[in-house]
Amino acid sequence: MTRQATQVGIVGAGPAGLLLGHLLHLNGIDSVIVEDRSREHVIDRVRAGVLEQGTVDLMAAMGVGGGVEHAGLRHAGLYISFLGQRHRIDLTELTGGKAITVYGQNEVVRDLIDARTATGRPLYFETEDVGVAELDSTEPVIRFRHGGSAHELRCDFIAGCDGFHGVCRPSIPSGALTVYEREYPFGWLGILAEAAPSSDELVYTLHERGFALFSMRSPKVTRLYLQVPPDEPIEQWSDDAIWDEMLRRMTTRDGWKPNIGRITQKSVTPMRSFVAAPMRHGRLFLAGDAAHIVPPTGAKGLNLAASDVLVLARALKGFYERGSSDWLNEYSDTCLRRVWKAQRFSWWMTSTLHRSPDETAFDHQRQIADLDYLTSSCAAMTSLAEQYVGLPMEVSFESAGLPAGG
Ligand code: FAD
Numbered sequence: 389m390t391r392q393a394t395q396v397g398i399v400g401a402g403p404a405g406l407l408l409g410h411l412l413h414l415n416g417i418d419s420v421i422v423e424d425r426s427r428e429h430v431i432d433r434v435r436a437g438v439l440e441q442g443t444v445d446l447m448a449a450m451g452v453g454g455g456v457e458h459a460g461l462r463h464a465g466l467y468i469s470f471l472g473q474r475h476r477i478d479l480t481e482l483t484g485g486k487a488i489t490v491y492g493q494n495e496v497v498r499d500l501i502d503a504r505t506a507t508g509r510p511l512y513f514e515t516e517d518v519g520v521a522e523l524d525s526t527e528p529v530i531r532f533r534h535g536g537s538a539h540e541l542r543c544d545f546i547a548g549c550d551g552f553h554g555v556c557r558p559s560i561p562s563g564a565l566t567v568y569e570r571e572y573p574f575g576w577l578g579i580l581a582e583a584a585p586s587s588d589e590l591v592y593t594l595h596e597r598g599f600a601l602f603s604m605r606s607p608k609v610t611r612l613y614l615q616v617p618p619d620e621p622i623e624q625w626s627d628d629a630i631w632d633e634m635l636r637r638m639t640t641r642d643g644w645k646p647n648i649g650r651i652t653q654k655s656v657t658p659m660r661s662f663v664a665a666p667m668r669h670g671r672l673f674l675a676g677d678a679a680h681i682v683p684p685t686g687a688k689g690l691n692l693a694a695s696d697v698l699v700l701a702r703a704l705k706g707f708y709e710r711g712s713s714d715w716l717n718e719y720s721d722t723c724l725r726r727v728w729k730a731q732r733f734s735w736w737m738t739s740t741l742h743r744s745p746d747e748t749a750f751d752h753q754r755q756i757a758d759l760d761y762l763t764s765s766c767a768a769m770t771s772l773a774e775q776y777v778g779l780p781m782e783v784s785f786e787s788a789g790l791p792a793g794g
């Protein structure tokens with residue numbers, strides 16, 4: 389048995405765990421990150437693509453923004469398409485200069501792993517049997533196996549950054565958490581294709597056959613999504629069938645459509661809204677998908693993981709620098725204010741742009757009216773724009789030990 393001790397034990401090397409580890413490093417706080425998958429798996433996992441302005445600013449302030457700045461695609465607007473017509477919403481004009489940046493989550497994770505490695509601080513991949521215990525004590529513990537031997541990591545605090553299917557949230561005694569949940573009767577079939585993006589900006593489409601989304605990863609790679617039933621077997625979709633359906637839903641009356649190319653990745657993701665509250669039990673703090681899930685339509689999940697860990701870093705800094713637990717005690721309420729606004733926005737984007745199996749003709753006409761209003765009212769477009777580029781983070785960058793900017 390190998391015994392170790394650290395100030396903050398972090399479970400999970402996704403965006404939440406890696407960002408937190410680096411924020412703590414910048415404040416001189418020790419951490420150990422424990423991840424159960426391999427480095428390659430974590431980097432290759434294709435997921436999010438849209439970074440809010442605040443997430444890009446945060447990464448820059450942390451000194452890990454070089455990749456985003458160099459290869460990220462800054463978008464000043466997006467399109468909403470319905471009844472065969474695209475309508476542009478100018479995010480930058482409506483938000484006083486803010487934008488979103490398209491930069492794959494796997495690139496974010498790669499940059500953060502490189503930054504972690506450069507600090508020389510521990511990051512264990514391919515751990516097994518990870519468990520957390522003694523959460524109510526002042527020395528909670530993470531136990532895991534690595535390289536054939538058992539490890540016990542004593543911590544002052546544990547950060548549960550292990551995603552929706554991780555072990556941290558289920559380790560909290562039942563009854564201590566309230567769960568708020570909503571499942572949707574559809575999922576997203578997502579593909580990556582070797583095709584130059586045919587639009588410089590994202591296109592969110594409501595078609596009578598269902599939702600479709602045009603996005604991208606680089607000047608040579610297009611990323612597309614299609615609403616499908618939630619348990620749709622991906623094997624049922626040949627590449628030709630995927631392109632037929634994408635073109636059917638996305639082609640607009642002026643002839644715009646995505647370019648076709650070789651499909652290099654495809655998968656189906658179910659959609660749910662989920663919040664577990666409070667985001668803390670004893671000395672275990674949950675952050676990111678471990679505490680909450682949003683349906684991907686609003687592009688908020690990764691961005692919420694970033695805002696959670698900024699709040700957590702501030703709280704831990706307050707504890708170590710001033711011996712104060714005030715910010716730790718406020719952690720959950722502070723995060724949940726922003727989380728619930730993102731939940732509301734993601735639910736609204738999802739229900740406005742997808743077709744439900746149980747919807748009535750009235751519901752569909754109301755959706756069309758909603759989109760017609762959205763794309764013709766400056767007030768409605770401004771509301772979408774300020775939420776899409778990201779509502780303000782609840783705490784300042786300086787309070788978490790970073791240069792100004794948030
Ligand atoms: P994760 O990324 O899930 O990381 C958790 C880590 O913990 C993983 O590396 C996992 O392997 C590890 N782990 C799990 N269990 C254990 C264990 N027992 N022990 C040790 N380690 C463990 N968000 C956006 O902001 N913008 C978007 O455009 C967007 N698009 C999306 C599109 C799709 C198709 C999907 C599926 C998601 C999208 N999201 C988007 C959501 C985003 O990907 C997630 O919210 C984000 O990954 C959350 O980061 P996290 O670090 O909290 O969790």
Ligand code: DHB
Pocket residue numbers: 435436437438490590601603604611684685686687688
């Ligand atoms: C992407 C993902 C989203 O969930 C979204 O709303 C927009 C874009 C993407 O993967 O590019």
